[in-house]
Amino acid sequence: MTRVFNFSAGPAMLPTEVLERAQAEILDWNGSGMSVMEMSHRGKEFMSIAEKAESDLRQLMAIPDNYKVLFLQGGASSQFAMVPINLLGDKRSADYLSTGQWSKKAIAEGKRYCDVTVVADTSETRFTTVPSAASLNFSSDAAYVHYTPNETIVGVEFHYVPDTGDVPLVADMSSTILSRPIKVGKYGVIYAGAQKNIGPAGVTVVIVRDDLIGNALPGMPAMFDYQVHADNGSMYNTPPTYSWYLAGLVFDWLLQKGGLESMAELNYSKAEKLYAAIDASGFYSNPVALECRSWMNVPFILADPELDATFLAEAAEHNLKTLKGHRSVGGMRASIYNAMPMEGIDALVAFMADFEQRYG
Numbered sequence: 222m223t224r225v226f227n228f229s230a231g232p233a234m235l236p237t238e239v240l241e242r243a244q245a246e247i248l249d250w251n252g253s254g255m256s257v258m259e260m261s262h263r264g265k266e267f268m269s270i271a272e273k274a275e276s277d278l279r280q281l282m283a284i285p286d287n288y289k290v291l292f293l294q295g296g297a298s299s300q301f302a303m304v305p306i307n308l309l310g311d312k313r314s315a316d317y318l319s320t321g322q323w324s325k326k327a328i329a330e331g332k333r334y335c336d337v338t339v340v341a342d343t344s345e346t347r348f349t350t351v352p353s354a355a356s357l358n359f360s361s362d363a364a365y366v367h368y369t370p371n372e373t374i375v376g377v378e379f380h381y382v383p384d385t386g387d388v389p390l391v392a393d394m395s396s397t398i399l400s401r402p403i404k405v406g407k408y409g410v411i412y413a414g415a416q417k418n419i420g421p422a423g424v425t426v427v428i429v430r431d432d433l434i435g436n437a438l439p440g441m442p443a444m445f446d447y448q449v450h451a452d453n454g455s456m457y458n459t460p461p462t463y464s465w466y467l468a469g470l471v472f473d474w475l476l477q478k479g480g481l482e483s484m485a486e487l488n489y490s491k492a493e494k495l496y497a498a499i500d501a502s503g504f505y506s507n508p509v510a511l512e513c514r515s516w517m518n519v520p521f522i523l524a525d526p527e528l529d530a531t532f533l534a535e536a537a538e539h540n541l542k543t544l545k546g547h548r549s550v551g552g553m554r555a556s557i558y559n560a561m562p563m564e565g566i567d568a569l570v571a572f573m574a575d576f577e578q579r580y581g
């Protein structure tokens with residue numbers, strides 16, 4: 222068996238140790254004689270799995286007690302709607318930062334429920350920058366401010382947290398959650414689809430401050446009301462039990478690895494090494510402004526796009542997989558979430574140098 226270095230943006234690679242543990246437990250979880258997939262979500266076995274996952278995540282992210290952690294379905298894309306539905310209250314408008322494809326999708330969905338004020342738009346730089354903190358002026362009557370700390374497609378990332386004063390800050394952290402410590406208390410809502418840096422697809426983590434729960438717009442589906450999920454421990458309906466369990470194994474793995482400080486150090490070194498290799502070469506380039514390059518998604522283009530197919534084919538022969546860039550950007554993209562070890566970066570950098578020597 223060969224495990225490749227998988228640079229997919231999502232679903233992305235998972236830690237081998239986590240998959241091995243899932244494999245060891247697949248037929249018989251902890252002496253229960255059942256697979257986690259076969260368990261009642263209300264039974265004591267699964268309840269213990271769910272509770273441990275939540276408490277490990279709380280420990281990892283130092284989530285304050287006045288925040289609920291929800292394990293939902295529907296992906297980050299459902300949160301594009303759940304955020305306005307739950308946070309608008311008696312307000313009519315919300316502020317959004319438009320910094321890439323994902324924030325544009327959040328804006329389009331937000332417009333179905335409220336007046337969207339776009340307080341920053343970096344489309345003129347083809348989303349290769351983020352707005353400066355000083356340039357941001359938020360509306361005093363906004364119900365919330367929504368932004369995307371890491372834009373997965375272009376690989377642009379905020380290295381500061383916008384200061385929105387008393388207006389709740391909402392962050393789509395799908396592709397950056399757990400990559401480093403953050404101060405949860407600065408946010409009203411944090412949400413993330415699992416399939417990038419948490420676990421397999423199917424579960425969506427929502428961390429929401431207590432006072433933002435219980436104000437859903439009338440006439441909305443119960444499944445879109447944070448209160449319904451909070452009151453039912455994310456078990457109003459059958460939750461995605463196996464994805465929840467695997468997310469829990471990832472949280473446990475992260476704690477064993479030293480938590481988010483250790484991940485931050487490793488992730489920073491991984492990204493530094495890859496960007497340094499790109500910048501040192503005359504053959505590869507990355508268009509994103511230096512001060513807002515993503516630690517998680519590293520796009521790069523070849524001097525000659527005619528060589529793209531050859532690059533991808535030869536990379537695959539070296540067990541470096543899923544490097545093709547997003548169709549809207551072209552070129553390559555290496556997604557290097559927590560589960561990508563330094564060895565994967567070393568192998569990619571070595572391959573890139575060799576390829577440049579032969580074709581550059």
Ligand SMILES: *Cc1c(COP(=O)(O)O)cnc(C)c1O
Pocket residue numbers: 231295296297298299323369371372373393394395396414415417
């Ligand atoms: C992948 C991604 C999404 C979409 O997530 P789904 O779970 O597929 O809905 C949204 N936002 C960001 C930043 C992403 O990276």
